[in-house]
Amino acid sequence: MHYGICNLSIVSMRVEPDETSEMVNQVLFGETFEIIDEDNQWSKIRLTFDSYEGYIDNKQYLKITKEFFSKLITEKQSYTAEIVDFITNKSNELTTIPLGCTLPRFNNKKLEIENQFYFYEGAVLSEKKQKNDILKVAFIYLNSPFLWGGKSPFGIDCSGFTQMVYKLCGYKLLRNAKEQATQGEVLSFIEESEPGDLAFFDNDEGEIIHVGIILDNYHIIHVYEKVRIDTLDHSGIFNTDLQKHTHKLRVIRKVI
Incomplete structure (x- = not known):
């Protein structure tokens, strides 16, 4: 089994491996998944959070190791709480991210994807909330x-x-x-x-x-x-x- 993570703000998940196919879901930045099958252009994935399956473009995600995937799914989850914000990498390049994106291994305004570090200074939700x-x-x-x-x-x-x-x-x-x-x-x-x-x-x-x-x-x-x-x-x-x-x-x- 191979594993991946979304490294873009929002990626379309489609019914079939075709860019004109119906979009039935989206993958937000930081979401992880199993790669069920892949060809030269498309991967069929299963999201970690809800087991939802569909196809995404191979150019729109990063493969990660099983070891890193295992770390991510067992650690406390942190999510962006701003309607829209951005993260930066070490070269100060910006990636815009919407509300609800996952911040992998987030600590002290820093997040990590396979030894690549990014920085986020916005509001974060990470604890279980009350019903109200x-x-x-x-x-x-x-x-x-x-x-x-x-x-x-x-x-x-x-x-x-x-x-x-x-x-x-x-x-x-x-x-x-x-x-x-x-x-x-x-x-x-x-x-x-x-x-x-x-x-x-x-x-x-x-x-x-x-x-x-x-x-x-x-x-x-x-x-x-x-x-x-x-x-x-x-x-x-x-x-x-x-x-x-x-x-x-x-x-x-x-x-x-």
Whole structure:
């Protein structure tokens, strides 16, 4: 087995090994993965964090040794907490990085990728947070545009949003809404929920296709064209701009 790490700000992960193939996920700076298969241009990878699989361009990552990979996955994780910032290398070259990037082996403003050192002076999240901190992190993404497969403030989808918010608070969610709906404890009614719980929504065929984070006073923060706040009731999400329900409530889950 070979291993890799993302050394660019945001890399597209695709369904097939083709640059015109659908982007279903993104790999952010510092994320590690197993390399399942590779050819001259593309690698099929499995992300360490959530085991999500897809294809990325060989030119857009660095291979790392099994020993270094093992160190990274057993050490405390640190993540960037600024909407956008940058790291520098010893030559003072800049790499722009968005909110939620991983800082490998971060200590005293320095991070390491296979004996190559970089420097970061921005805010960092590295400890498990309380449940009420989930809302504070979620609000950082407010008004970020929708992007299918996105995981950054410059474009994000509904389950990428919930996954990243929970990740920055020290908790692990799977990548897709349907997968996230298998995690945690089912709640029977909205009244049983707390701010920070997850609400899931289905389509006419009963398939879960959407997720958001419950707020106080029957509100929800979710991604619909952008990260936005709407009203939540027993029927689903009531869009305050459109003045109609846009999503049908299926289940509420308490993960924390």
